[in-house]
Amino acid sequence: MRGGVVAGDCLDVLRSMPAERVDLIVTSPPYADQRASTYGGVTPDDYVAWFLPRAEQFARVLKPTGSLVINIKEKVVDGERHTYVLELILAMKKQGWLWTEEYVWHKRNCFPGKWPNRFRDAWERCLHFTREKRFKMNQDAVMVPMGDWATTRLRTLGANDVVRHDSRVGNAFGKNIANWQGRDRAYPTNVLHLATECGNKGHSAAFPHALPRWFIELFTDPGDTVLDPFAGSGTTLAAALELGRNAIGIELAPAYVTRCRQTLATAHEAAQALARAAAVTEQELISPRRGTATAKVSKDSVPL
Amino acid sequence: MRGGVVAGDCLDVLRSMPAERVDLIVTSPPYADQRASTYGGVTPDDYVAWFLPRAEQFARVLKPTGSLVINIKEKVVDGERHTYVLELILAMKKQGWLWTEEYVWHKRNCFPGKWPNRFRDAWERCLHFTREKRFKMNQDAVMVPMGDWATTRLRTLGANDVVRHDSRVGNAFGKNIANWQGRDRAYPTNVLHLATECGNKGHSAAFPHALPRWFIELFTDPGDTVLDPFAGSGTTLAAALELGRNAIGIELAPAYVTRCRQTLATAHEAAQALARAAAVTEQELISPRRGTATAKVSKDSVPL
């Protein structure tokens, strides 16, 4: 697996990339009027026109069986929801994209606040576009555990306690299939329950690690190539490397490019450590010692 | 409180209703290609044109401070999500509506099934439209129990601590604590977690009782008037009656009109029984007996 970050506007960078090279694009583009310093402050009214030529390049570099996942949410303008996301969907369909599905990311810890005419906004859209009706989708890779353990836990704990996310890199080895031998697993739904990652001072990710991770597992195989044209701090790229995928990032702001490369280096180390940890875990499964290791693994392996 | 059901197409029925009479419209309109027998099979492509003249009547009978809540979800057509809901939102804005918010109803137990290119659909839109930027909203009526954070904190915090911190000038900590004194409930978000009612509803567009109930508590006062122009089996009307609101239903299919009236009669009885129970509970609070009455009441008062 390899990863790299290119500095520049993805519109320009992608034009020099060969066609049909990417298996999955997962990105959280700058929202309207956000990140104004880096993207010149795209206003809501101009958003679709700004996005469309870039989407055209996404379609070109994406394999016919590939997927495009866009994490986005319209902001409130003058007391009501702006319609630029709706218009973007319609425009992208005109451009030839298939609007295959809309996943909902439920942000369990959303931004606080109180206003006279609305509540806190606790969800964002994850728009799933494809080029063809038949595309790569590994549903088994993201199955969630069910059965005795899960049932008991679900019964005794509140809904809030059931959902955990793997904010840390280290617990990904919980994905080990062997841990779920003899247990039933169920397919997830199109609603993802994840908390935003906070607390990392000045290093907060736009979206939680587990979000791109889930889509990468779902829509790619190991060895495939993942692209994030608005790489930001590199959350998507890190997740891709950890999962043994190739990662390509494009980022306009120099500060983010630097940070992105740091993230990639860390992710590469983590991935190697992960491989070692997985080997150890496997050994313990053969001749288990006393301890809570198994329980811990089970607990952490329910990211969704 | 009074309730009634009118047989007919809401387009015709509403034309004979006086203007600005209704405080809230909560409805789950027939989805495209659903209930084809009753509404003549509106196809997805014709949906907006079919809906708009009815929305025009909604605007006419609604008070300026009123709200319109539409529970809807686009169906999958030919492998992708159809865009008629997006187009409907854009068209209703052109008609003069304000698209104030989009709530998400997360269906905890969604319809089972497996498809090659998507997961089970576990969410629906609850589109909130208003005529004016200022509208009636009783946020306190739908507050939910708070998370552990404040609970544990307030429990262990003595009165001395509050006073001590509060006395310091410019101490944000003390200020915040003062605000949270005695607060055990928080405002909800725009994501509603409700299980679908698995009872044998013959009605295809039935939504859970708690969904209209939540919006009725949020957007109306007791004595206000709630309208459901696609009354179906009468879920919205029953919730309105139970909450002491007037309920007006319109339903085209004769079979559903009959059923709707049965629902209303039952709801009326239930509301009266509820009133008696509340009186009993009040008495018990003064001199409580052993039993579960009190617990039951508090449990039922937290539908979400």
Next chain:
DNA sequence: TAGCAACTTGAATCTACCG
């Protein structure tokens, strides 16, 4: 080691105020 307590941080949104 586990548990509790203190503290920090959000892709927010509205109101008030100033030029």
Next chain:
DNA sequence: CCGGTAGATTCAAGTTGCT
């Protein structure tokens, strides 16, 4: 009257540090 910005509001999750 428009356009921008500073202040107030608010809560779940994570992190650090102490017992």
